[in-house]
Amino acid sequence: IAVRAAATPTLLTFSSVQLLADVASDLNDPVLNTFITEITGSVGRFLQQMSAADVATLGQFVDVGLRVVVADSVAIAGGDTALAEDYRTNVLDVVETSSSLANLSSQLPDFKEYSYRISEGAASGFQYTIDGADATATDIIVYARVGDTIRFDNVVALTSHPFRLGGSPESSPLSEADGVIIENNHHVALVVNENTPTTIYPYCQVHSNMFDRGRIEIVETFDGLQFPGFADTPLQVRGVVDAGKYDGAAGYTYDVYLTQEAAENASSQTIHQHRMKDLPSIPFFMPDGQGYHGAIEPADSAEFKPISVQD
Numbered sequence: 355i356a357v358r359a360a361a362t363p364t365l366l367t368f369s370s371v372q373l374l375a376d377v378a379s380d381l382n383d384p385v386l387n388t389f390i391t392e393i394t395g396s397v398g399r400f401l402q403q404m405s406a407a408d409v410a411t412l413g414q415f416v417d418v419g420l421r422v423v424v425a426d427s428v429a430i431a432g433g434d435t436a437l438a439e440d441y442r443t444n445v446l447d448v449v450e451t452s453s454s455l456a457n458l459s460s461q462l463p464d465f466k467e468y469s470y471r472i473s474e475g476a477a478s479g480f481q482y483t484i485d486g487a488d489a490t491a492t493d494i495i496v497y498a499r500v501g502d503t504i505r506f507d508n509v510v511a512l513t514s515h516p517f518r519l520g521g522s523p524e525s526s527p528l529s530e531a532d533g534v535i536i537e538n539n540h541h542v543a544l545v546v547n548e549n550t551p552t553t554i555y556p557y558c559q560v561h562s563n564m565f566d567r568g569r570i571e572i573v574e575t576f577d578g579l580q581f582p583g584f585a586d587t588p589l590q591v592r593g594v595v596d597a598g599k600y601d602g603a604a605g606y607t608y609d610v611y612l613t614q615e616a617a618e619n620a621s622s623q624t625i626h627q628h629r630m631k632d633l634p635s636i637p638f639f640m641p642d643g644q645g646y647h648g649a650i651e652p653a654d655s656a657e658f659k660p661i662s663v664q665d
Contacts, residue, residue: 393427395601396441398648402604403445405461414453422452442602462604465593465632467503468659470496472556474512482515482556482565487583487663489556494568497579497660502546504570506556509540516559517541519570523555524562546572576660577635583663586616590655591638593630595647600628603648608655610638610645617641633660 400423406412426448430438440448446458475481481490498504509517517540520526528534528541533550535543544550554570573579590608595601607628611617617625621641628638628647638658646653 389431389433391599391601392430392435392438396430396438396445397423397427398602399441399445400449402602403449403458403461411455414455415449418449418452422448442596462594463592464503465604465630466499466501467505468498469505469507470659470661471507472509472512472517474515479514480561480564482517482558482568484565484568485659485661489565489568490563491665492567493662493664495662496568496570497573497576497662498544498546498570499573499575500546500548500550504544504546506540506542509542510538512540515561515564518557518559519544520555520557521551521553523566524557527559528554544570575635576633579660579662581612581658581660581662583661584612584656584658586611586613586619588620588655589638589658590653591628591630591633591658593632596629596631596634599626600647605648605650606652607638607640607647608645608649608653610640610658612636612638612658614639 400419404415404419406415426434426437426441430441446460450456450458470484471486473483473486475483475488475490481488483489484494484496487494496504506517518527519534519541521528521532528544528551530536531549533545533547534541535545544554550572552572554572556565556568556570558564588609588611590606591610592606594604595607600607607630609620610628611620614625614627617639618641621644623641623643625639625641628640630636630638
């Protein structure tokens, strides 16, 4: 569970609850399984925030772990669901309340950030592709919510095609007030805020119709949306597992499927379901015994993103 950074001998980073959760996954008693799952989720959330660049800070984390987390785990095992919820939602508050540490920030990455690679297409470069999908030949919708960040990788390299985000097709470029981040004459990212238009159109400032079948839609929730581009594909999803087996595991979880049927077709094993903290309205289905929860590094599987690609 512990990964020691080579550059700093005092740095310990705890970044997975895979081993802890394996204890719970093998239990057949539903009641006991629930208690163990709450414990592993709570302890795992603490361990994943345990990062220190000096011995003194590391010592305080260890002290909280031994003095507070162990005792809290006993209480959680006894059915203290309110305490388990504190670990689920405010684990850093638990640490600060129990030590002299203050102003702690999460060690986890921003799981509400999605990156898409923008490239020039095959038609003499006068079309954009997004993650390989031709934005002039397929219907593409990128979905986002207020608070999400969309990054457009590689656009700075497209010197002949300045990438823009507009409030209407081929015109009206958005501003920084709308959430756009500008770099080297390109719109390289969109941090969705209350001022961001509900429909946004990517385009080239110089050439027309390079993204003419694609758009970005700002939605309140991903509930009920379809993502046909992923269909029966085995996927990895970034985020924090928020319930059930491996609750609290943060990182890459794989291989998962968007439908129960696709998971059953991929394996004869029993299928279990996951919900992710930042994607609560999307169920992910995984066959038992073949996958990983909260991996630090990505797998080779396609990464789930809220994008619809349809011919």
